[in-house]
Amino acid sequence: MRRNTLVLGATLLILAIFAWAGWANWEYRRQEAERLLSGAGQGELVPAPGGGTPQYVSPLNGKPAPAFELEDLTGNKVSLESYRGKAVLINFWATWCGPCRIETPWIVELRNKYAAQGFEVLGVDTEGDDLEKSDKAGWAKATAAAGKFVAKEKIPYPVLLDGDSISRDYGGLDDLPTSFFVDRKGVVVAAQVGLTSESDIESKIQKALNQ
Amino acid sequence: MRFLKGVFVAKIAALAVTALAAHGQSLNSTAQSRSLLKTDAVTYLFPEQVSVPAGKPSQVALHFRIAQGLHINSHTPSDDFLIPTTLSIPDGSGVRLASATYPAGTVIVLPIDPTTKLSVYTGEFIIQARIVATAGNHLVQGKLHYQACDNNQCMPPKTITVAIDVIGK
Numbered sequence: 001m002r003r004n005t006l007v008l009g010a011t012l013l014i015l016a017i018f019a020w021a022g023w024a025n026w027e028y029r030r031q032e033a034e035r036l037l038s039g040a041g042q043g044e045l046v047p048a049p050g051g052g053t054p055q056y057v058s059p060l061n062g063k064p065a066p067a068f069e070l071e072d073l074t075g076n077k078v079s080l081e082s083y084r085g086k087a088v089l090i091n092f093w094a095t096w097c098g099p100c101r102i103e104t105p106w107i108v109e110l111r112n113k114y115a116a117q118g119f120e121v122l123g124v125d126t127e128g129d130d131l132e133k134s135d136k137a138g139w140a141k142a143t144a145a146a147g148k149f150v151a152k153e154k155i156p157y158p159v160l161l162d163g164d165s166i167s168r169d170y171g172g173l174d175d176l177p178t179s180f181f182v183d184r185k186g187v188v189v190a191a192q193v194g195l196t197s198e199s200d201i202e203s204k205i206q207k208a209l210n211q
Numbered sequence: 212m213r214f215l216k217g218v219f220v221a222k223i224a225a226l227a228v229t230a231l232a233a234h235g236q237s238l239n240s241t242a243q244s245r246s247l248l249k250t251d252a253v254t255y256l257f258p259e260q261v262s263v264p265a266g267k268p269s270q271v272a273l274h275f276r277i278a279q280g281l282h283i284n285s286h287t288p289s290d291d292f293l294i295p296t297t298l299s300i301p302d303g304s305g306v307r308l309a310s311a312t313y314p315a316g317t318v319i320v321l322p323i324d325p326t327t328k329l330s331v332y333t334g335e336f337i338i339q340a341r342i343v344a345t346a347g348n349h350l351v352q353g354k355l356h357y358q359a360c361d362n363n364q365c366m367p368p369k370t371i372t373v374a375i376d377v378i379g380k
Binding site: 094095096097098099100101102126145149174175176177193194195196197 | 292293294321323324327329358360362363364365366367368
């Protein structure tokens with residue numbers, strides 16, 4: 001009798017483990033699906049009216065730009081929040097990205113043109129995309145590469161490091177350059193993946209300034 | 212009867228262990244499918260298996276394919292800020308990469324910036340690897356490091372595994 005009770009107890013315990021494993025698996029998959037389908041998901045390219053440059057439609061459009069605080073090249077912490085009241089272009093780039101190098105002089109020119117109207121650019125370097133936090137030599141090399149590029153292009157705006165740490169919030173950043181145009185209230189009004197044109201960037205800056 | 216009960220409990224226990232293992236495995240497969248959301252720009256084609264004389268340098272032609280519409284930097288890119296395509300074989304695999312001969316890159320110009328010339332690979336390309344294997348069967352996990360772009364945008368640098376069964380005779 002006692003043995004039967006033990007066998008029954010063991011069987012019930014094992015069945016409970018089955019139930020727990022199934023529930024945990026289901027719950028994990030549900031959370032992953034929700035995360036992937038959340039507002040930080042992938043955007044899409046849609047044809048522009050009149051056959052112009054295809055426009056990148058980000059799920060972040062119309063939503064507050066995700067907050068962040070990153071270090072700049074000199075180690076100072078810079079937050080997006082501190083630019084509230086200004087229109088901001090958040091430009092994700094890397095030195096190994098040829099198209100990023102092509103558009104940077106355009107962005108520098110436009111930043112200088114519109115700065116007096118309350119416009120600023122935050123360049124976010126994703127150089128260390130494949131680096132571990134503990135890889136000090138790797139980070140030093142990445143920082144040096146970014147610094148060299150900033151000096152060469154005479155970039156007047158803050159360039160922030162470790163962009164990969166905020167990439168998920170901004171939709172994954174599978175491709176560079178990627179830019180988000182944020183209005184004075186901190187809302188994303190436009191986004192762009194890939195190289196377009198100086199005039200296209202300018203029109204989005206104007207949109208961010210005038211919202 | 213008692214024996215049958217024991218067998219029954221043992222089977223249930225084995226199933227429970229399998230369920231727990233499957234749970235762990237499902238987490239791994241979910242993580243893998245997530246990383247595959249990013250495009251694989253380069254695919255290793257062949258060979259999957261080679262036989263070489265043990266202890267002697269042997270030439271092996273490794274074939275790769277780049278996804279349509281993309282290019283990767285050649286081994287000797289046109290600018291030092293660009294990431295070159297490189298092949299490596301980790302230490303301790305029983306196979307050493309003595310040298311690698313890369314194809315010359317094709318020079319292209321981006322439509323939006325005709326002043327910049329790039330040295331790239333497109334389509335299929337072959338790396339001639341000179342390897343030295345010790346005697347025996349070695350499952351080599353070579354690495355190809357590259358960085359891919361199309362005409363308007365770039366993907367982060369990536370390393371893919373080049374899996375070859377090397378038999379040193």
